[in-house]
Amino acid sequence: MTVNQILSIKGGEVFSIVSTISVYDALKVMGEKNVGALLVMDNNEIVGILSERDYARKIVLKDKTSKETLVKDIMGTGIITVKPTDDIDYCMGLMSGKRIRHLPVVDDNVVLGVVSIGDIVKAVIEMQKETIHHLDAYINGTQV
Incomplete structure (x- = not known):
């Protein structure tokens, strides 16, 4: 399964x-959109990503205030992106190896969406269900 297939199911918002x-304002957006991370974009270019983890580790644990701290002061930089044609095994390897939970999907410098570790896990589970169904049909001699 490719990233593009995940986005076609999930949507590219x-x-x-x-x-x-x-x-603080970024956290309000996260709450309104019910997401755990937001891309940080200046002039239509990804400059970082802000996650709930950033907030917990860089604001709460350091006794800073979210109303007085700017996103640029705590966001993650050095963003790793994937292409729509990349497969989920590649994404899992990146996420595991780099210890990240969100991958922006970019094609020709255009952001098409974001895939999360949850999206990847869902896709793997669906693929496994399909494989089990095919194996069950094979073992029982029924058609798929």
Whole structure:
């Protein structure tokens, strides 16, 4: 299964913020959109990603305030992206190896969506269900 297939099921809606807003305002967006991370985009270019983990580790645990801290001061940078044609095994390897949970999907410098570790796990489970169904049909001599 490819990233593009995941996006076709999930949708390609991208939630983003600019780097100059407060962390508090970014958290409000996360809550409204019910997401755990937001792309940080300035001038239509990905400059970072802000996650709930960033908030917990860089604001709460350091006694900073979310209303006075800007997103650019705590966002993750050095963003790793994937292409729509990449497969989920590649994504799992990146996520596991780099210890990240979100991968922006980019093609020709256009952000097409974001896949999360949850999206990848769902896709793997669906593929396994399909394999089990085929094996069961083979063993029982029924058609698929």
